[in-house]
Amino acid sequence: MPILEGQDVTKYFGGLAAVSHVDFHVDQGEIVGLIGPNGAGKTTLFNLISAAFPISSGEMRFKGHKLNGLNPHQICKLGVSRTFQQTKIFTNMPVLQNVLVGAFFGTPTRVSAADAAREASQALEFVGLSAMSALPTKDLTLVNQKRTELARALATRPELLLLDELMAGLTPAEVSESMELVTRIRDKGITVFMVEHVMKAIMGICGRIMVLHHGEKIAEGTPQEIVANKKVIEIYLGEETRAGS
Amino acid sequence: MDISKFTSRKFLSVAGFILAILAFLAIFPLYGSNSEVGVGVIILMYVILTVSWVMFSGSTGYMSLAVAGFFGIGQYVAAFLYPRDPGPLLPLPAVIIAGGLASFVFALVVGLVTLRLKGMYFAIFTFGFAVFLGSIMQYYELQIRGRRGINVFPISNQTAFYILIVVVVLTLLTAYLIRRSRLGLAMQSIGENEDAAAHMGVNTTMVKVMTFAISAFFMGVVGAIMAPKWQSVDYSSAFLLLYSFMPVLMAIFGGMRELYGPVIGAVIFAYTERTLRLQFPYYYMLAFGIALILIIIYLPGGLTGLVPTLKDKLGGVIARLRKGGQ
Numbered sequence: 001m002p003i004l005e006g007q008d009v010t011k012y013f014g015g016l017a018a019v020s021h022v023d024f025h026v027d028q029g030e031i032v033g034l035i036g037p038n039g040a041g042k043t044t045l046f047n048l049i050s051a052a053f054p055i056s057s058g059e060m061r062f063k064g065h066k067l068n069g070l071n072p073h074q075i076c077k078l079g080v081s082r083t084f085q086q087t088k089i090f091t092n093m094p095v096l097q098n099v100l101v102g103a104f105f106g107t108p109t110r111v112s113a114a115d116a117a118r119e120a121s122q123a124l125e126f127v128g129l130s131a132m133s134a135l136p137t138k139d140l141t142l143v144n145q146k147r148t149e150l151a152r153a154l155a156t157r158p159e160l161l162l163l164d165e166l167m168a169g170l171t172p173a174e175v176s177e178s179m180e181l182v183t184r185i186r187d188k189g190i191t192v193f194m195v196e197h198v199m200k201a202i203m204g205i206c207g208r209i210m211v212l213h214h215g216e217k218i219a220e221g222t223p224q225e226i227v228a229n230k231k232v233i234e235i236y237l238g239e240e241t242r243a244g245s
Numbered sequence: 246m247d248i249s250k251f252t253s254r255k256f257l258s259v260a261g262f263i264l265a266i267l268a269f270l271a272i273f274p275l276y277g278s279n280s281e282v283g284v285g286v287i288i289l290m291y292v293i294l295t296v297s298w299v300m301f302s303g304s305t306g307y308m309s310l311a312v313a314g315f316f317g318i319g320q321y322v323a324a325f326l327y328p329r330d331p332g333p334l335l336p337l338p339a340v341i342i343a344g345g346l347a348s349f350v351f352a353l354v355v356g357l358v359t360l361r362l363k364g365m366y367f368a369i370f371t372f373g374f375a376v377f378l379g380s381i382m383q384y385y386e387l388q389i390r391g392r393r394g395i396n397v398f399p400i401s402n403q404t405a406f407y408i409l410i411v412v413v414v415l416t417l418l419t420a421y422l423i424r425r426s427r428l429g430l431a432m433q434s435i436g437e438n439e440d441a442a443a444h445m446g447v448n449t450t451m452v453k454v455m456t457f458a459i460s461a462f463f464m465g466v467v468g469a470i471m472a473p474k475w476q477s478v479d480y481s482s483a484f485l486l487l488y489s490f491m492p493v494l495m496a497i498f499g500g501m502r503e504l505y506g507p508v509i510g511a512v513i514f515a516y517t518e519r520t521l522r523l524q525f526p527y528y529y530m531l532a533f534g535i536a537l538i539l540i541i542i543y544l545p546g547g548l549t550g551l552v553p554t555l556k557d558k559l560g561g562v563i564a565r566l567r568k569g570g571q
Contacts, residue, residue, distance in 0.1 A: 050444055072443040082444055090437035101434045104427050105446035113427075156446055 003028045003160055003191050004049070004080075009058035011044055011215075018044040020215040021058070026160065031182065031192040033206035035226075037235065041215040042195040043085055046162050049193075050082050051075045062160065077108045081158035083149045085165045085195070091138040098137055099123050099151045106156020116155075123151040127181065143174045147181075154185070161185060163194040167201045179205050203227070270410050274403040282402040286474060288515040289409035290467055291495060293416050295511040296504075297463035298492035300420045301456045303501040304429065306436040307363075310489040311355065311371035314378045315461040317483035318351055319344035319468020321382065321395075324478040327469075329396040337400070341408070341469045348465025349458045356454035363439075372489065379484030386480055394479035397472045405474040412470065416463045421504055423456070432456055494533075498540060500547020509549060 002025040011019040019041040026032050034042050047053050049060060051072045060067040062078055070078075081102070090098050103116040103123070111119070124130050127147040132140065137148055146166060153161060163182065167175045179201050186192050196202045202209060203223045211219040211232050219229045226232055274282050294312055302309050322344040327333045335343070359370045386393050423429045431452045434442040443449045472478050491514070492507075499510020514533075521529035544550055 052440065052444070071448075072440075073446045073448045076444055076446040084441070088438045088441035088444075090434050090441065092437060093433065097430065097433075101430060101442065101447065102445045104430060105448075107446070152445060 001028050002026060004060070004062050004193070006049075006060045007058055009045070009048060009060060010056050011041075011048055011053060012056045017215050019048065019212075022212070022215070022217045024210060024217065024220075026191060026193050028191055029186065029189070030208060031186050031194065031206050033202040033209040033223075034193065034195045034212065035197070035202060035209060036212035039214075040212040042212055043164055044215075045212070046082060046164055046193075046195060049075070049162060050080060073105070076106050076156055076158075079157070079159035080162065081106065081153040081156045081160075082162035083146070083153055083164055083166060085168070087142075087145050087149050089137050089145055089149050089152070091136070093137060094134050095129060095137050095140070095148050095151075096120060096124065096133040098148050099133075099155045102152040102155035106158075119155050119157070120151075123155040126154060126184075127151045143170050143178075146170075146178075150181070154190075158190060160191045160193065163192060163196075165195055165197060167196055167198040170198075175201055267410070267414075274406050279402055282406050284516065284519050286402055286405050286409060286471075287519060288512055289406065289413055290471055291491060291511040291515040292413055292508055293409065293463055293467045294488065295492040295495040295499075295507040296413075296416050296420055297460040299496050299501050299507045300416075300423060300463075301432075301453075301460040302493075303496065303507075304424075304432040304436050305453060305456070307360070307453065307457075308368040308493070309371045309457070309460075310368055310493070311352075311374045311461070312464055312492050313484050313486050313488040314371070314375035315348040315352060315464035316468040316471075316488050317375070317378055317382075318348045319465035319470075320472040320478045320483040321468075322347045322465070323469040323472035324395040324397050327398050327473055329398050329476075333398050337408075337473070341466055344469025345462040345466035348468070349462040352458040352461030353454060356457040357450075360450060360453045360457065372486075375484055375486060375489055379480050382480035382483065394477050396477050397475070399476045400473040402474065405470055408470050409467070412463070412466055417504065417508070419459065419463070423459070424504065428452065428456065494537060496547075498537065498547055500544075500549035502546060503549055503552075506547055506549035510547060513548070 004024075004026040006022060006024045009019055009022045009024070010017060022041075022045065024045075034045065036042050044053070048055050049067070051067065051070050051074070055068055062075075062080055065078060067075060067078075090101065099120040100116055103119040104111055121130065121133070124133050127150050129144060129147055129151060132144065137145060140148065150163075150166065166182070167178050170178060175198055182192055182194070182201075183205055194202075194206070206223060209219075209221065209223055209226045210217060211226060211229075213235050218235070219226060219232050221229070273285060277285065294316065298309065298312055301307065323340055326335050326343060327337065327340045333340070355371075355374055359367060359374075362370055386395075423432075431442065431447045431449075434445070434447055435449055435452060439449055468483075472483075475482075492511075495510040495514045496507045497510070498514050499508065500506035518529065518533070521532065525532070540547065
């Protein structure tokens with residue numbers, strides 16, 4: 001059963017269609033990957049779902065609720081949370097305060113201070129940052145800043161989590177840890193929709209993958225199907241093979 | 246209930262310190278000369294304007310230059326409700342509250358329109374708001390009423406001083422409670438990264454408009470107290486743009502990290518301004534300008550930003566002395 005559905009989703013920036021007539025769906029309990037070359041419109045699609053930008057045309061539904069016209073804070077309260085490609089943490093606040101913002105404001109009902117504190121410390125423990133909760137966030141390493149952002153998103157108690165390049169810039173060991181973390185998030189019952197360039201991560205944990213190119217969806221399927229897809233190899237993995245090995 | 250929080254040494258010393266200051270302020274008008282009390286009134290006025298400015302702009306990072314506007318609104322409310330002829334229409338406390346409420350309502354409306362603007366655009370719009378109100382009142386006084394200035398039913402320096410003390414306490418209490426509340430956390434997250442705050446469920450527009458209006462309330466209250474103290478209101482003095490800039494300078498001077506920063510900044514700045522202006526009428530602004538530039542360059546946290554550094558250094562010295570003594 002789809003938790004998130006998009007029909008004919010289109011976004012124009014001036015004359016340029018950053019996302020063009022994309023139909024997509026994310027099912028409850030899935031980990032869905034979104035890949036594509038730079039500028040394919042992946043982050044734009046995330047920005048449309050989380051209402052950072054208004055959609056130009058088309059329609060999106062989350063659990064049957066129409067998302068068109070809502071504000072970012074309303075989307076969050078509905079149960080869709082996200083992280084950012086360039087981390088947008090509150091750098092001058094301690095780690096715990098960052099997560100508390102999500103815990104206090106992310107849910108539709110008012111949360112008591114005690115509940116928010118409990119939720120925040122649980123989220124920090126889940127991502128493995130309990131020991132650093134009092135540190136200023138700007139002093140953390142990249143991987144820990146990304147985990148702070150993840151904990152902040154989890155503290156809003158989402159049903160759907162949008163992860164925008166969680167693995168970018170991490171070491172291979174950190175990527176493996178993050179893959180395990182994403183799997184555990186899914187096991188908690190949170191549906192995951194992730195943009196990723198690290199192929200190992202995408203192929204390893206996603207049940208289904210969507211490929212965007214120039215704003216259009218050109219392929220969709222299991223990792224095996226995507227790897228074998230001729231169009232994908234041509235425009236995307238083809239480049240990688242040429243450049244990489 | 247756990248009362249240990251209220252018997253700890255730190256709590257007692259802070260409470261004692263605050264009580265001592267209040268006691269001093271309470272007896273000061275009995276001993277000070279009228280002009281000294283007058284200086285005290287100006288200092289308290291600036292403390293309220295600065296603390297209420299920091300209440301909104303300090304944590305959200307939205308630089309408001311509308312202080313003169315809200316301060317002026319409060320003054321005009323007093324001019325209309327507490328005039329010399331035919332005499333006061335309402336008792337003074339009601340007039341003061343009305344001044345605050347009028348500014349509050351104006352701020353709600355202005356906030357809904359302008360808080361979609363960011364950075365420099367917001368600063369310029371709020372500045373324009375203060376100028377615009379001044380022009381409207383100029384038109385009203387010169388073209389409609391036909392006479393410049395309105396006389397206000399006078400109150401003494403002493404009366405103004407005591408009322409202002411109450412308002413200072415209320416302003417500080419409000420600022421303190423906001424800082425500790427979830428509203429304060431929301432404002433801080435907006436100041437850090439507004440996009441992220443919105444995506445984490447913070448209703449950014451509502452938070453900004455509400456706190457903008459709360460801070461404007463106190464600015465209007467001071468205006469309604471100062472008009473009867475100055476005994477008259479006219480468009481140029483009520484909306485003097487200096488009142489928009491002084492709180493900003495005082496807050497930067499004192500530092501905004503802690504609540505007492507703007508208080509200290511306003512007290513020192515207002516006091517030296519008053520005394521230096523009499524002795525060195527031509528040089529005092531120059532000296533202020535230089536002092537301010539030096540502070541921004543070398544003390545980005547303001548005067549009170551020095552406190553943690555000094556604590557570290559002093560702590561080190563004390564530790565070394567103890568070690569040497571053993």
